[in-house]
Amino acid sequence: MTTMQGVQAPPASDGVLQRELQQRRPFRSPAQEAAIAMLRTADVVRRRLAAAVEPAGITLAQYNVLRVLRGSNPTPLATYEIAERLIEQTPGVTRLLDRLESQGWVSRTRCTEDRRLVHCRITEDGLALLARLDAEVDAADEAAVGALSNDDVAVLVRLLGHVRQGCGAEHPTADD
Amino acid sequence: MTTMQGVQAPPASDGVLQRELQQRRPFRSPAQEAAIAMLRTADVVRRRLAAAVEPAGITLAQYNVLRVLRGSNPTPLATYEIAERLIEQTPGVTRLLDRLESQGWVSRTRCTEDRRLVHCRITEDGLALLARLDAEVDAADEAAVGALSNDDVAVLVRLLGHVRQGCGAEHPTADD
DNA sequence: GGAGGATGCTTGACACGTCATCGATTCACG
């Protein structure tokens, strides 16, 4: 890219990250530093969210499915529609739903008009569960970005959007 | 207050219904939007990196272990030291090493001075594998953040660093 | 209306993340 660094990556954040890491060598490029920062940060945020949700007996992946279903409630969603709306794409939605249904948070019925489809809805118990978790999750979100000003949050969201576009992946960012 | 919307209003006490309607909005808070953006973006980036690495027959997690070992080469690392330096913390390093060793990318030897430790080193074949993958991985990194200016990359890295600190998680992440 | 293809879901296989536990080894302290 630019000529300013050969092997030496210019410190995007004055080398703080690098120093924490006890790295013997700097990042090969700013792009690499950014990619690693994104993966690590998301890992930390995911952990934080999972910790907020798991005391209730569900995993973060299950929670996200419930959020999607709450967002469409009372209209049911087909399994593939849930998959499309999840943060992390996965063909494993069927199994997530298996466990959610066995715990009573979700109900499934075979669609009569198109028997290939399975209509999924969140139950009253599921809604109550989410309502109980909202505060915890909001707190986790706030903890994650609380150190940032409103402007910084907006900038962060915008830059991340550019990154997603650059990776050529763009599907809706929906949940509730 | 909230604009009514005639979807089958359940007889809820005001708070409940209002909450439902609020959740029809895209995001409940800027913090939530940012958290979701981070998770989704990292997912996209991880996919891109995994695609760059898996044609060579290793997973992204295995690749990251090899990168850590290359970073310390020729000094061997104990298993727990590898775990500390991985991007995503995991107690499963033993199993990652099992597969890497069986494929010949890594060699392990029981430490003679402290028999609890297992010294792990990357093999010559492992180094060659990484050398072959460097270009692919660099390209993936560039693809991810290529849409951003250098200044934007620096801003992104800085903001992500603040988020990590806010989550109160600081552990090392080294790779090469 | 019947054949072929597309669609939606399920299942199986494997790797990984996560937690709990256990065995082996080392070290600190009495």
Place this chain on the structure above:
DNA sequence: CGTGAATCGATGACGTGTCAAGCATCCTCC
């Protein structure tokens, strides 16, 4: 010296991500 705590690692169990294959159902086109 010997006991007990701490450390390191392996292992088992469970949920999930990922790919591939299989099955039922629908649709299109002949």
